[in-house]
Amino acid sequence: MTSPPASIEELLPTQRSFEDIGEPLSQTTFVVVDLETTGTSPGAAAITEIGAVKTRGGEVIGEFQTLVDPGAPIPPMIVALTGITDVMVSAAPRIEAVLPAFLEFLGDAVLVAHNAPFDTGFLRAACRAHGYRWPGNQVVDTVTLARRATTKEEAPNKKLSTLARVFGTAVEPNHRALEDARATSEILHRMLERVAAFGITHREDLESLRNPMPERIRKKSAMAAAVPSKPGVYTFRGPRGERLYVGTSKNLRARVKSYFTTGEQRRSVRDMLELAVGVDTIVCATELEANVREVRLIAEHRPRYNRRSARPERTSWVRLTEERYPRLSVTRGVEGPSGALGPMRSATDARLAIEVLQGAIGVRTCTTRLPITPRASARACLLKDLGACAAPCVRGADSGYDATARAAREALERDPTTVVSVVERQIADHAAGLDYERAAELRDGVSAVVDGAMRAQRLGSLARCSIVAVRPDGEWWDVVAVRRGALVGSERVRAGVWEAADRLRALTSDLGVDSPVLVEERELVSRWIETPGTRLLYVDGEWSSPVDGAGRHARWVDARRADRTVTGVLRRT
Template identity: 70%
Template sequence: MQASLTDIGEPLSSTTFVVVDLETTGASPRDCAITEIGAVKTRGGEVVGEFQTLVDPGMAIPPMIVALTGITQAMVTTAPRIGAVLPAFLEFLGDAVLVAHNARFDVGFLKAACQAEGYAWPRVEVVDTVLIARRAVTKEEAPNRKLSTLARVFGTRVTPNHRALEDARATSEVLHGMLERLAAFGITHREDLDALRNPVPGTLRRKATMADRVPAKPGVYVFRGPRGEALYVGTSRNLRSRVKSYFTRGETRRGIREMLELAVSVDTTVCASELEANVLEVRLIAQLRPRYNRRSTRPEKTAWVKLTDERYPRLAVSRSAEGSAAWLGPLRSAGAAREAIETLQDALGVRTCTTRLPITPRTNARACILKETGGCSAPCVRGAESEYEATASATQAVLDGDLSPVVATLSAAVAEHAERLNYEKAREVRDGLSSLIDAAARQTRLRSLQACTIVAVRPLEDGWELAACARGRLSGSARVSSGVWAAADRLRAQAASLEWDETVLVEEQELVLRWLERPGTRLLYVDGQWSSPVHGAAQHARWVDARRSDRDDATSAGRR
C-alpha cells in the first residue's frame, strides 16, 4: 500500500518558505528599530510572491548604518511605522517556514516589534541558513558563513548589497542550493530540517522504525523500556508522525533524550476525539506512574482544606476529601491551601494551634495572645466553648459554599489597608481571599459535574464530536458525520451501564469541564442536575481575576 503524505511527512518540494531579511538602525531590538523589510515566498524552488517596504524607525539612523545600507533619514520620513507594516507581513508569512540568514537577529527584531505593537507572534518553524551552511558547505569552499561568501559559492543571480529585498532574494537562492545538495544525504522532507539544527545520534535515528506500525491517527502513545515498564505517556493528533519525530528531530530536553535511549518499544491507543486522548493520557499517567512524565504523576498530592473531626475543630491541609464532613477544594497547590486556611483563621477566628484540646477546658488553662487580639475565640479556656461552636458553624458554612460573610469582612480589610497605604498587607489579604474563592468555585463546578450524566456535542468542519460523562468521568466519545442523535443515545446508554470505582481524578474532571464550557458546545442529555448557584463563589470571581491580572503583568514585565 502506498503511504500517504500524512504518513511520510511533507516533501521539501511542496514546502512553502518565506525568506526574510531586515535592515535596522543597530544590533539590538531593545534600543534599535527596523528600517526595511524584504521577503521572498517560494514553493518548489519557484518564487510565488515578494514583500518589500521601508519602515519609519521613529529614531535617527546612525551615519554608519546609512553608509552600510544606503537608507537615509529622508527615505523613511514618509514610510509607514512598524505597527502599520506588521499585519501585512504576518499575513504574507502565514504558516510557511520562516527562513533567514542569522535568524536570531531578524526573528528577534520581528518578535520585539510584535510584542511592542500587541500582535501575537505566529508559531512558525524557523530555519537559519547559517546553521544549514555548516552541514552543506565545507571550509575549503567557504572560509566563513557570510551571505556574500555563500552567494559566491552557489553562484546566485542576485548579489547581496545590504538592502532587504536583494538580500532576501540571495538568501533564497542559497537556501535552495544547499537543500539540493543535502537531498543526497536524506534531507528530503520538512521534518528532516530539524535534524540539521539538532543532529540526532545514529543510535536514536535507527529507533525510528518503532513508528512503522503506528497508525497515523489521533490517540495516546506509551514508550516502554527493556522490562516493559512505562517510561513516558503522551498524546498526538497523528501518532505515527509524533513517535517518528522523537527519533528524527534533535531532542534538547535531557530527560526525554535519556528516555529515548532506554525505549525499546511503543504502545499506542487510537482515540475517537482529542478529549478522549487527553483523558486517557491523564488516567494512564496516574496508573502507570512513568518516570519521565512530570505532570499528573501524583494525583494524591492534590490539596484540600478540611475541618478536623474533633470537639473543637481546626482547619488543616489534606490530601483527600474523604474522612471529613466539611472540606474545601481541590486547591491548585498546598501553598494556596495554606493561604485559604490563614484567610479563614483571620476572618472567623478559627484556632491555629494543633494541640488536641480536652472537651472540658482545664481550670488553669490560659489563652494565647490571639485571644487578646481577637484572632481566636479560644476554646482552650473555660467560658469560650459556646462562642467557638458559633465559629465552627460559620466555618462549616463557608466550606459548604457560603462565602459572602468572609468576602464582606475581607473586602473591608483590603480597602482599609489600601487607604492606610499598606499595599503589601492589602495584597496579602487579597491573595488569600482569591485562593479561597477559587477553591470554592472549583468545588462547586466539580460537585455539580459529579451529580449528573451529560451527553454533549460540538460541531467540526467535517462532522460532529460527541462526549458523555457520568459522575465527573468521561464515559465515552464519538466522532460522526451524521446520525448525531443515534450516537448520543448509544453514549447515554453506555454511561448508564458503566460501573465506576470511587477514584475521581481532578485533572480529568477539569478536562471534561473545559470541553463542555467551550463556545459552541450543545447539550443533548442531562440526567440529573448540572447547575451553578447564583449566590455561589463564582459571583466573587473578580478577586481571582485581579490576582491573575497582577501575575500576568508581572510575567510580562519580567519578559521585557
C-alpha cells in the same frame, strides 16, 4: 454504566480520527528568494531586486521577479557587483507597491534563502516600515543546510557559488536575484535528498537543521517509523519496559519524531531519550479523550520524567475535623471528604485559606483535641484575650463556639461571603496604612478560599450527574459522555450526532460503584463542557452552581491571577 475503566486501555475505542497532518517534503511548497540591495543593513540600505522561485516535489510551479526603486542612488560598488544601475530602477515600482504581490506569491510556503537572516531581515524591515504584517513562515537557510549536507573537503566554504559547483547546477549564480534564486532552488533539493538519511523527511523535521540532536539520539528516530500521523497519546518506554514519559499530540508521528530531530534542550528530556528504546501510542477520537488518557496513564504508572499529575493522592483539601469543637485541617487524597473546601491548587493555598478562615470567623488554631467539658486545669491562649477565639478550651459548650463552627461550615460548603466581607475590610485598612505586603497576603488568602469553594461547587455538581455533550470543530463534531466527572466515551463524527450521543449515553447508565475520579480529569472535563460553543444533549441529574455561591466573589481570584501575571512579566523583563 460501568465504572470508569481501571486501565486506560479500557476506555471507549476510537470511532474516527482527525485527518493526517504530517507533510512529507515531497509535498511541501518552497519559495526560494534572493534579494539585491544597496547595502548590508536593512536600516540604512534598500532593496533593488526581488527574485523568487516556487517549487513542490522538485518541480518549479512559479517564479517572481521585479526590480525595485530604492529611492536613493545605488552605490558604485553595488552597481559593479550586480550590474543593476540607477537607470534600470528609475521606472521600477517602490517596495511598498511590490510587497503585496510578493507576500501573496509566498503564501504559506516554506521560505528558503541562502544566508536567510540577510534576506528575511530586509523583508521584515520593509513590511514593518510600510504597515504590512510579516507572515511568519517557516524559514530554511541553505547555509545551515549545507553544513549538514556537505563535507569540508567537497565544500570548504558554503558560498552559493561553491555549492553550485559541488552540485553542478544548471543555473550559475551571478548576483542577480532570479538567477541566484534558481541556483539556490536546485541546491536546496539536492541537499534535501542527502539529509533524508538523517531522518529529515517531513516539513516538521526542518526545524532540526538549526539545532541538531547528537548522533546517538538521532539514530533512535526510527522509533517514529510505525507511529501513525493521528491524534492521541504516546508513551516512551525504557529498557525494562518501564514507562518513562507520557504525552499527547494532534499528530503522534510528528511529535515523536521531533524529539529526535529538533535539538531538545531540556536536560531531563535528553536523559529520557538516552534511555528510551521504544514508544507506544494510543489513537484517540477527540482531543479531550487524549488529554484524559494522558492524565490517567501518568497517575497509574507515574513515569519518571512526568512531573505533572504524578501524585494525585497529594491533592489538598481543607475541612473541619470531626470532634465536639472542630478545627480546620488539611487532608490529602484523590477525593476530599464531604463538605471539604477544594480541591486546593497547592498546599500553600490550603495554608492561606486556613489562616484567613481562622482570622475571619474565629476558628480555633490550637491542635489539641478538646474534651466536651473543659478540664479544671485548662488555660486559654492569647487569642481569647484578643477576642479572636471563643475559647471552648475553658468555656466549653457555653462559649458560643457552635456558631463559629456553623459559620465555618457555611463558608466551606456553600457561601464564603462572611469571610470575604471581613477580609475585604481588613485589606482596605492595611492598604490605607500603606501596609501593602499584608494586604497582598490577605488578598491571596481570600482568593484561595473563594477559588477552593468555586472548584468544590463546580466539580461537585459535575460529580452528581451524567452528561452527553457535543462541540463543533469545522465540519466535524466531537461528542463526549461523562459520568461523575469521568469521561466514559467519545466519538468524532461528520454526521449522525444524535446517533453517536445515544450510543455514548448508554455508557453512562448507573451500574456498580465508581472508583475515585482524578481531580485533573474532572477539571479537563469541566473546562471542555463550559467552553463556549459546547451544546448539552443529555443531562441526567442536576448540573448547576448556586447563584449565591462562591462564584459571586470570583473577582478576588481574578485579581490574584492578574497580579501573578504582571509579576511574571516583570521578572522575565
